[in-house]
Amino acid sequence: MKRILSGILCGALITGLFGGCGGETGNVGANAVGTAKNESAADTAEEETQPKGEAQVIRIWHDGDEAIMETIAEEVNSILEDDMVSVQFEKKTGLTDQLQLYGTDEVNGPDMYFYAHDSLGTFAELGILAPITDLITEKDEGYLLPMTVEAGTYQGIQYMLPVYYETLLFIYNQDLWEGEIPDTTDGLYDYMTAHTDTEAGTYAVLNQHSTAYNVAPFINGFGGYIINENAKPGLNDAATIEAITYNQKFAALQADGDYNTINTLFLEQKAAAIIGGPWLISGINEAGIRYGIKSLSEFTLPNGEKLAPYSGIQGVGVLKYAAENKKDAVSKVLLALCDESVGVALAQKANCAPANQQSYADTDVVDNEMIMAMRETAETAQPMPNIPEMSVMWGPTESLLAAVNKSGEDVQTAAETYQKEAETAIADMH
Amino acid sequence: MRSKRKAAPWLHMIPAFLLIGAIIIFPIVYTAYISFTNMNLFHWDDYSFIGLNNYVRALFKVDTGFLSAIGVTLIWTVLNMGIQVALAFFIALGLNARGLKLARFYKTLLMFPWAMPAYVSILLWKVGIYNSEFGLANKLLGLFGIDKINYLSRNVPAFISCMVLNLWMALPFMIMTFDGALQSIDKSYYESAKMDGAGFWVSTLKITVPGVRPVMTPAVIMTTFTTFKQFDIIYLLTQQKGSLSGATLQTVITYAHQNAFVSNNYGLSAAVSMIIFVLIIAFSLFMNRGLKEEA
Numbered sequence: 270m271k272r273i274l275s276g277i278l279c280g281a282l283i284t285g286l287f288g289g290c291g292g293e294t295g296n297v298g299a300n301a302v303g304t305a306k307n308e309s310a311a312d313t314a315e316e317e318t319q320p321k322g323e324a325q326v327i328r329i330w331h332d333g334d335e336a337i338m339e340t341i342a343e344e345v346n347s348i349l350e351d352d353m354v355s356v357q358f359e360k361k362t363g364l365t366d367q368l369q370l371y372g373t374d375e376v377n378g379p380d381m382y383f384y385a386h387d388s389l390g391t392f393a394e395l396g397i398l399a400p401i402t403d404l405i406t407e408k409d410e411g412y413l414l415p416m417t418v419e420a421g422t423y424q425g426i427q428y429m430l431p432v433y434y435e436t437l438l439f440i441y442n443q444d445l446w447e448g449e450i451p452d453t454t455d456g457l458y459d460y461m462t463a464h465t466d467t468e469a470g471t472y473a474v475l476n477q478h479s480t481a482y483n484v485a486p487f488i489n490g491f492g493g494y495i496i497n498e499n500a501k502p503g504l505n506d507a508a509t510i511e512a513i514t515y516n517q518k519f520a521a522l523q524a525d526g527d528y529n530t531i532n533t534l535f536l537e538q539k540a541a542a543i544i545g546g547p548w549l550i551s552g553i554n555e556a557g558i559r560y561g562i563k564s565l566s567e568f569t570l571p572n573g574e575k576l577a578p579y580s581g582i583q584g585v586g587v588l589k590y591a592a593e594n595k596k597d598a599v600s601k602v603l604l605a606l607c608d609e610s611v612g613v614a615l616a617q618k619a620n621c622a623p624a625n626q627q628s629y630a631d632t633d634v635v636d637n638e639m640i641m642a643m644r645e646t647a648e649t650a651q652p653m654p655n656i657p658e659m660s661v662m663w664g665p666t667e668s669l670l671a672a673v674n675k676s677g678e679d680v681q682t683a684a685e686t687y688q689k690e691a692e693t694a695i696a697d698m699h
Numbered sequence: 700m701r702s703k704r705k706a707a708p709w710l711h712m713i714p715a716f717l718l719i720g721a722i723i724i725f726p727i728v729y730t731a732y733i734s735f736t737n738m739n740l741f742h743w744d745d746y747s748f749i750g751l752n753n754y755v756r757a758l759f760k761v762d763t764g765f766l767s768a769i770g771v772t773l774i775w776t777v778l779n780m781g782i783q784v785a786l787a788f789f790i791a792l793g794l795n796a797r798g799l800k801l802a803r804f805y806k807t808l809l810m811f812p813w814a815m816p817a818y819v820s821i822l823l824w825k826v827g828i829y830n831s832e833f834g835l836a837n838k839l840l841g842l843f844g845i846d847k848i849n850y851l852s853r854n855v856p857a858f859i860s861c862m863v864l865n866l867w868m869a870l871p872f873m874i875m876t877f878d879g880a881l882q883s884i885d886k887s888y889y890e891s892a893k894m895d896g897a898g899f900w901v902s903t904l905k906i907t908v909p910g911v912r913p914v915m916t917p918a919v920i921m922t923t924f925t926t927f928k929q930f931d932i933i934y935l936l937t938q939q940k941g942s943l944s945g946a947t948l949q950t951v952i953t954y955a956h957q958n959a960f961v962s963n964n965y966g967l968s969a970a971v972s973m974i975i976f977v978l979i980i981a982f983s984l985f986m987n988r989g990l991k992e993e994a
Contacts, residue, residue, distance in 0.1 A: 663940070667941070668943055676947075
């Protein structure tokens with residue numbers, strides 16, 4: 270009896286052990302968003318074999334806000350209702366790693382993904398993406414903001430269809446701010462000097478002064494760069510150093526620059542303004558703060574240029590196998606995403622700035638102060654670099670900013686140190 | 700019949716071997732294999748065998764940064780272990796003092812930091828204690844009219860801050876082990892010593908220390924090992940992505956992480972992993988040898 274029992278248990282253990290290696294079909298988890306009727310992606314490998322009356326499901330992996338994905342899914346599915354195609358969003362934490370693993374796996378991988386554009390070069394180099402222009406025409410995307418299309422293009426090939434974008438904004442508390450918002454960064458600094466008491470813990474303007482994304486408006490505005498299109502780091506570039514030096518005096522009046530610290534200070538009304546993204550708005554609303562917004566591109570630097578923040582473009586990419594085997598359905602999804610109604614819905618329900626310029630004809634969009642500020646910022650904003658080398662630049666850049674702003678190191682010396690670190694990190698990629 | 704008997708234990712062990720093979724041996728062998736290739740972002744599917752190239756590059760990284768990381772790691776380990784063992788010993792002695800009321804309550808309280816997930820503890824300390832605006836440490840300084848300090852922006856204060864947190868997290872284990880060891884010592888030894896006129900220090904040195912030594916040696920060796928390869932505290936307090944504190948503290952493990960695991964170069968990362976793996980195996984063999992000698 271014991272032998273039989275141990276035999277059964279051993280068998281169960283081995284089966285369980287190797288069970289995990291089996292193929293995964295119909296991976297529709299609790300995180301799936303959409304109105305799919307057909308739950309198995311494997312069943313939809315060949316669209317020609319679709320039984321009549323069932324919508325073909327296009328699975329889209331994302332790592333973002335579920336509410337935003339739900340808004341997109343609802344809108345796209347309603348547009349494609351008669352085409353028997355639907356989209357289904359599935360949240361995957363660590364999307365970059367997931368796509369590295371499943372990007373060539375037609376059975377278990379997604380048909381498309383929805384993510385920020387700065388990882389585009391990485392995915393393109395992996396060879397897992399199909400050009401968007403193989404699926405829709407340039408005319409179909411004619412209404413997209415050029416800056417967003419540029420962001421979705423890597424080495425001359427467009428791999429991503431932009432849907433919406435984000436930039437940093439100047440958000441101020443109308444009850445705390447005294448007078449007009451200055452139009453120059455020097456004016457802003459004067460206001461900060463007069464209205465900041467670091468010992469009392471009250472501040473005029475806060476910014477994540479040692480985060481590359483938040484200092485980029487200064488770096489870009491001064492004509493510097495973190496990395497250029499040829500993958501050359503620019504931390505020791507004269508203009509970058511000038512920008513970091515200029516930002517240093519602002520940093521001294523901006524607490525420790527940590528996201529949680531400055532956000533809490535603003536929400537507790539201990540700061541009159543904050544430089545942050547649209548993701549802060551829900552918290553600001555919950556805190557009952559009467560806020561106003563000004564575009565960063567309305568601030569002029571001492572060199573006469575405007576602050577030029579990075580923009581982060583969110584959009585979809587198509588996996589090669591899906592482009593080959595589900596071309597028709599994927600094209601329809603892309604066309605639906607180009608529809609201005611998707612942009613309007615995103616603006617109305619999720620405060621997102623649409624990539625489609627036609628969406629800005631809608632009165633709700635025009636009346637949205639934050640979206641219009643981002644629209645204005647899009648004029649000077651620069652898409653974050655989408656080359657793979659950018660992924661190793663955040664570390665050295667932020668180390669440089671922290672060394673200068675938090676540890677009081679000499680800018681020139683630190684810039685040389687972290688330029689070398691960045692060059693080594695890029696060399697290590699190859 | 701005899702051969703069947705001989706084979707039976709091996710057959711019963713097959714599932715365990717398969718399990719160990721799949722979750723321990725296979726990843727090591729696969730990592731070793733990858734370490735001899737140029738697998739990276741630019742050679743994702745078309746990677747090829749490049750011999751010892753990655754090892755040469757990994758060892759070439761033994762630069763001044765690495766040497767300084769070794770120095771920091773050694774100082775970190777020695778200081779942490781020294782303070783930890785001394786503090787834990789005296790706290791455990793206190794907990795075993797005659798007539799101490801609510802001793803169990805104190806012991807339960809002392810276990811609290813150990814029971815908390817490390818990630819939560821570290822972030823709680825980062826925000827609740829060390830944060831320059833809201834942290835308890837600066838609030839206390841403020842009561843005495845002392846200016847705010849950024850505890851994590853420079854290397855020395857950051858090192859001390861990390862060490863204080865490490866002690867807070869690691870002390871409960873050491874205290875409890877000392878506590879158990881102390882309770883195993885026959886109380887009659889102390890009574891005899893007292894009758895012979897021995898004071899606190901003499902009893903401690905001649906009875907307590909030798910008495911707890913057999914129990915404490917393995918605990919101290921194991922803790923030394925975990926302290927040596929500590930990563931979470933230093934990384935989360937000072938190097939967390941998007942919230943670098945300004946300090947440039949590096950231990951061997953954080954240095955390896957920074958230099959090898961952010962590049963998407965799997966061949967190079969695998970080579971660094973294999974070198975660290977060999978070092979850790981050598982370190983544990985050395986420790987095990989120490990344990991045997993102690994036994």
